[in-house]
Amino acid sequence: MFFKRKKSQENEEYIALSEGQLMWRQFLKHRVAVIASIILIFLYSVVIFANFFAPYGMLTSHNFHLYAPPQITKINFFDKEGNFHIRPFIYRQVAARDPKTLRFVYEDDLKQKDFIHFFVHGEEYTMLGFIKSDIHLFGVGEGKLFLLGTDIIGRDLLTRIIFGGRVSLSIGMIGVIILVIIGTIVGTISGYFGGWIDNILQRIIEIIRIIPQVALWMALAAIIPKEWPSTYVYLGIVIIFGMISWAGLARELRGKVLAIRRSDFIYAAEITGASTSRIIVKHIIPNVLSHIIVIATLSIPIMIIGEAALSFLGLGIKPPMTSWGLLLTQLREVQTLKHYPWLISPAGFIVVSVLCFNFIGDALRDVNDPHSR
Amino acid sequence: MGLFSYIVKRILFSIPVIIVISILCFGIIQLPPGDYADAYAAVAASTGGGSVSKEYLEKIRERYGLDQPFWIQYWRWVKGFPEGDFGIAMSLQGTPVADLLKERLPMTLFLNFSALIFALMIALPIGIYSATHQYSLLDYLLTFIAFIGIAIPGFILAVFIIGISIFWFDSSYIGRLYSNEFIGKAWNMDKTIDFLKHLPVPIIAIGVAQTSNTMRIMRGNMLDVLQQPFIQTARAKGLSESVVNWKHAARIAINPIISRIGVYLPEIIATEMLVSIVLNLNTIGPLFYDSLISQDMYLAGTILLVISIILVIGNLIADVALALTDPRIRFELM
Numbered sequence: 032m033f034f035k036r037k038k039s040q041e042n043e044e045y046i047a048l049s050e051g052q053l054m055w056r057q058f059l060k061h062r063v064a065v066i067a068s069i070i071l072i073f074l075y076s077v078v079i080f081a082n083f084f085a086p087y088g089m090l091t092s093h094n095f096h097l098y099a100p101p102q103i104t105k106i107n108f109f110d111k112e113g114n115f116h117i118r119p120f121i122y123r124q125v126a127a128r129d130p131k132t133l134r135f136v137y138e139d140d141l142k143q144k145d146f147i148h149f150f151v152h153g154e155e156y157t158m159l160g161f162i163k164s165d166i167h168l169f170g171v172g173e174g175k176l177f178l179l180g181t182d183i184i185g186r187d188l189l190t191r192i193i194f195g196g197r198v199s200l201s202i203g204m205i206g207v208i209i210l211v212i213i214g215t216i217v218g219t220i221s222g223y224f225g226g227w228i229d230n231i232l233q234r235i236i237e238i239i240r241i242i243p244q245v246a247l248w249m250a251l252a253a254i255i256p257k258e259w260p261s262t263y264v265y266l267g268i269v270i271i272f273g274m275i276s277w278a279g280l281a282r283e284l285r286g287k288v289l290a291i292r293r294s295d296f297i298y299a300a301e302i303t304g305a306s307t308s309r310i311i312v313k314h315i316i317p318n319v320l321s322h323i324i325v326i327a328t329l330s331i332p333i334m335i336i337g338e339a340a341l342s343f344l345g346l347g348i349k350p351p352m353t354s355w356g357l358l359l360t361q362l363r364e365v366q367t368l369k370h371y372p373w374l375i376s377p378a379g380f381i382v383v384s385v386l387c388f389n390f391i392g393d394a395l396r397d398v399n400d401p402h403s404r
Numbered sequence: 405m406g407l408f409s410y411i412v413k414r415i416l417f418s419i420p421v422i423i424v425i426s427i428l429c430f431g432i433i434q435l436p437p438g439d440y441a442d443a444y445a446a447v448a449a450s451t452g453g454g455s456v457s458k459e460y461l462e463k464i465r466e467r468y469g470l471d472q473p474f475w476i477q478y479w480r481w482v483k484g485f486p487e488g489d490f491g492i493a494m495s496l497q498g499t500p501v502a503d504l505l506k507e508r509l510p511m512t513l514f515l516n517f518s519a520l521i522f523a524l525m526i527a528l529p530i531g532i533y534s535a536t537h538q539y540s541l542l543d544y545l546l547t548f549i550a551f552i553g554i555a556i557p558g559f560i561l562a563v564f565i566i567g568i569s570i571f572w573f574d575s576s577y578i579g580r581l582y583s584n585e586f587i588g589k590a591w592n593m594d595k596t597i598d599f600l601k602h603l604p605v606p607i608i609a610i611g612v613a614q615t616s617n618t619m620r621i622m623r624g625n626m627l628d629v630l631q632q633p634f635i636q637t638a639r640a641k642g643l644s645e646s647v648v649n650w651k652h653a654a655r656i657a658i659n660p661i662i663s664r665i666g667v668y669l670p671e672i673i674a675t676e677m678l679v680s681i682v683l684n685l686n687t688i689g690p691l692f693y694d695s696l697i698s699q700d701m702y703l704a705g706t707i708l709l710v711i712s713i714i715l716v717i718g719n720l721i722a723d724v725a726l727a728l729t730d731p732r733i734r735f736e737l738m
Contacts, residue, residue: 238424240667241719242712245674246692250704253696254435336557340678343559344693362563363682369570378560386555 054321057398064394067387074384078196082156084168085190086176090351091154093175093185095126097135101180101188101373111141120146123174134370145171180373182361191353192377198354200384202269202338203331209273210280211327217277218284219311219319223292229285239278247275248337252346261352268347272334280326287319321399329392332385339381355381410727418716425712426485430478433705441465443699444494468702481702490710495700504691505710512687513714516676518603519610520668527615528658531622535657536649538627546619553616558675562609562682569605609679614668618661625657632656662729665722669715 048056059065077084087093106119123143129136151170157163170176179188221232248271255267291297292315300310339356341347343363348354355377362368362375436443441461465471468491469480484490490501534543556564583598629635630653638648677689684690688707695703 234421234424238421238428241421241670241715242425242428242708243670243674243677243715246677246708246711249692249696250432250701250708251435253699253704254432254701332555340557340559344678344681346696359560359563362567365566365570368563368567372567372571375563375567378563381557381560382552382555385557386551389551389555 054398058394061394064390067390071387074196075200077193078200080158081193081197082158083166085193086167086170087187087190088154089190089194091186093181096175096181096185097183098371099124099137099177099181101178102176103178110144118146120144121176145174147171179376182374188376191358192380195353195355195358195377196380198265198348198352199335199338202272203334205269206272206334207327207330210277210330211323214277214280215284215323218281219288219315221281222285222288223311236278236282244275245337245340248272248341249346252341261349264349265352272337276330283322283326284319287322288315291315291318325392325395325399328388328395332388335381335385407727411724414720414723418720422713422716426482426709429705429709430481433701436701441470490706491702493700493703495695495698495703501703501706508686508688508691515606515687516672519607519672519676522607522611523614523618527618528622531619532626532649532654534623535626550616550619553612558609558613559678559682561612562679565605565609606679606683606685610672610676613675614672622657622661625660626653629653629657659729662722662726666719669718673711
């Protein structure tokens with residue numbers, strides 16, 4: 032395929048593009064998907080460098096700031112006298128107890144302005160195991176800044192969301208790697224060899240697809256021993272997710288492989304004496320790679336939702352780790368939701384990341400489908 | 405091949421499927437270490453059932469053949485199923501599982517079925533409209549809403565709806581399927597009205613994702629069909645646009661949706677379970693959840709099997725429906 036590239040008004044240059052480059056160009060035409068990719072890259076960078084982006088430590092609780100409301104809407108440039116400040120600030124939050132309900136109520140102390148600074152010194156941390164620092168992206172000097180509020184023991188919700196994102200966003204990624212490995216092997220074998228192997232594998236796939244995936248995930252997650260440390264539980268859940276959800280990929284790949292197997296270039300390879308493994312690795316896998324990528328991309332959001340559901344129900348990730356689903360657990364008490372509605376914000380992060388993956392997956396499927404060109 | 409023999413064939417096909425699923429479910433029951441009788445004693449102690457007598461534990465060991473190899477244990481577990489003996493729920497002081505299912509299964513089926521109908525009723529017309537008005541403002545808006553509908557998990561939607569209703573609406577019809585005063589009462593006019601008032605929230609929470617999904621698929625199918633030559637012919641004959649769209653195109657475009665019902669059902673049931681747990685509805689979902697929390701794997705495995713059997717039957721019905729609407733399917737299996 033050739034693409035016309037205008038170098039200047041007079042001379043036009045024709046360049047040949049590889050299949051991959053063509054797909055890349057097609058992908059860039061899907062504006063929404065490009066925006067979604069940028070959002071996801073941003074989210075992943077934030078959670079990878081969580082210690083830097085989060086204003087506090089993951090487990091740091093702030094006394095006298097239990098259930099403090101979010102301050103993100105209270106960021107000001109103008110103070111109450113109407114003076115403009117180039118640096119945004121918040122009025123310091125002070126806690127008092129409601130004499131009747133004994134719940135904390137918060138008021139702004141209009142005398143105290145806390146200016147928001149960037150690259151401030153805060154709690155010390157070791158990031159990714161080797162970066163020792165105490166620099167945080169933003170913070171206020173003396174007071175406290177809780178952009179999204181705090182939870183029952185005064186932990187900053189934004190900090191918890193950023194650290195929880197590590198679990199929520201990585202489970203989908205790692206789970207999908209397991210899914211792709213199993214799904215590709217089963218799908219390729221089933222499609223390439225056919226016969227009784229194909230028959231047996233197809234029946235297995237059909238049966239796995241009948242059992243509702245989430246119910247099976249729940250049952251298997253419930254078997255993970257309660258006394259395991261939270262990193263083991265995390266690994267256990269990743270493995271359960273990957274092991275159970277490959278059936279869809281295997282089924283779709285089988286159809287593709289079956290079609291490719293009958294094409295001339297495979298016969299040509301066979302006649303020239305290429306081994307079976309060479310044909311599969313060199314000729315078949317590259318031809319179905321784009322399908323694998325599409326299905327993998329669309330499987331990540333399912334796993335993100337699955338993890339959220341499991342953790343929300345107390346069957347998934349357990350403390351001291353946290354995840355977006357686990358953060359929502361507090362809302363199972365209707366009273367909590369009524370009095371502290373900001374605790375629902377992790378749900379927004381789940382929805383946004385799922386939405387982004389869906390947009391990208393759909394765009395990839397469009398790009399991959401030759402009819403759309 | 406006639407429709408009847410097709411149905412018989414499909415039923416015969418699903419029997420080995422159910423047997424394999426039951427083996428899988430029993431495998432899950434067997435996964436946790438320790439035997440059922442020990443677990444029973446532990447669960448009974450932790451759920452306030454008090455200590456269990458030695459003789460009773462022996463009886464359980466005997467009933468389930470716990471000192472026997474896997475296959476004998478499996479046989480003891482399944483042999484009662486065809487007669488409606490599903491064993492006992494150890495986390496619920498030994499209540500027969502059959503009683504629990506009898507109490508909750510009808511409501512579960514009703515909710516899932518209603519959610520499916522809701523999804524189709526909303527999604528199909530909107531999908532057709534979206535396709536016939538491609539790239540219009542409303543089409544863009546609906547497509548966008550559908551994307552968000554897919555991205556919001558049902559259980560989070562349920563939490564959202566609870567939240568919204570607490571702040572803005574009368575929240576007495578949220579959660580449960582009927583008000584407290586009707587618990588354990590027979591169905592009468594008042595209870596039915598009360599029940600219907602409770603119904604919209606779970607059905608919306610369960611159905612939204614499938615509605616959005618179906619809508620997008622229907623739109624795509626419709627767009628494909630509208631490209632076909634027979635649509636041009638219909639237009640050339642001078643048929644009105646609405647007849648072309650609804651009578652000629654929509655009838656063909658709907659077939660892939662019917663064949664997808666088999667794929668929808670597991671998703672709807674899974675969503676229904678999660679939503680029911682959040683809203684505390686009287687269906688199988690919360691029962692399954694409680695059994696997992698209290699580590700009553702026999703109950704959990706049995707429920708998993710029952711759900712799977714429902715899905716096999718659901719698939720069967722979907723296949724028959726497809727064979728009815730699309731005669732080509734009947735000949736494919738020959």
